[in-house]
Structures are given as structure tokens and as C-alpha cells.
Amino acid sequence: MGKFTFVETGLPGVLVIEPTVFGDARGYFMETFQKEEFAAAGITDEFVQDNQSKSSRGVLRGLHFQKEHTQGKLVRVTKGEVFDVAVDCRPNSATFGKWVGVTLSDENKKQFYVPKGFAHGFLVLSDEAEFCYKCTDYYDPTAEGGIPYNDPTVNVEWPDCGCEYLLSEKDKKHEPFAAQNFEYFNKW
């Protein structure tokens, strides 16, 4: 009996995953990853690294990718709420430059799968948010890349978070999407 519902999005390969939650008088239990079920849904790459970050309201981390060791990511929120975004950066894709977003929260317990070849980022909508994710390749700081969160070509429609955005210095300096050559994603 499957414990997950896999929901397609406007971008092929990008999935929203809804776990079965078993509630009782003590609280709840849910499985958050299951190799066989995820493989049957097309998520077959092995996860090799887990990450966790905490951010306050208005923090916007992204939109990031790795040019080498490009990472597929299975993301979820264990506290608070974020608007999570994936951008297709694969030049040979029919949805190149297109984005999809989903609200992830500890309430809705939804997960989001961002495949290799996509940029990823999120905006925190709650006072604080804890963000946990699995990656299909290792961190490689020499391969870091990104696009501006407000890139005019991609045009992500970020929701109101009730305050100014807080970005890292790195995230203030990404080259525009249209100025970049994403040939390293041709093979995904």
C-alpha cells in the first residue's frame, strides 16, 4: 500500500509529494522517504547528502544550482512555511526557463522534488522556517551557480511575505538568466 501521493506539476520531472500522515492521540507519524515508492515515481537517483537550514521571515535563498555535480533535491519544511521554486535550466528542455512554485509547510507536510538541471530557491513566509533536504550529489563550492530571484526572463511570481527580502551577498550578484550559457545541463 503506497504511503505517498506523487503530484505532477507544469514541469515534467518536478513533483509534489504528499505523505500519508498517521495521526493518533500522541501526535502523528509519517514516512518521509521510501526508496522503492520514489523509484516507481521516477525518482531513482541515489541521495548522498542531507542538508538543513533555518531562516527568518523574508529570507530568500536562491536561485541556486551546481554546474558540476548538479543536484536533484528532495525538499521539505519541518517548521514554518516557505514558497519553494524550481526553474528549468536545461537548454534542450521544452520548458527551458520555466518555473514552478509550491508552498511547503510543517502543516501541509508536502515535499517537492527538484531534478538535476534545475535552479532551486525558497522564500520564507513564516516568522522562521526550518528546511530539510536530500541531495543526489555532493556539495561542490567550486561549481556553484545561480540566477537572480527576480530575473526578468524567468519572472518568478514570489508571494508577499510581509517584509523586505533578505538575501546573501552572493545572491545579490547572480548573472541574468539570459546572459548565461547552461550547456553543462545539456545532458540532463
Ligand SMILES: Cc1cn([C@H]2C[C@H](O)[C@@H](COP(=O)(O)OP(=O)(O)O[C@H]3O[C@H](C)C(=O)[C@H](O)[C@H]3O)O2)c(=O)[nH]c1=O
Ligand atoms: C549548500 C551548502 C553550504 N555549505 C556551507 C557553505 C557556507 O559556509 C554555508 C552557507 O552556504 P550558502 O550560503 O550557499 O547556503 P544557502 O544559501 O542555503 O544555499 C543553498 O540554498 C538553496 C536553497 C539550495 O538549493 C542549495 O542547497 C544551496 O545553494 O554553508 C555546506 O557546507 N554544504 C552545502 O551543501
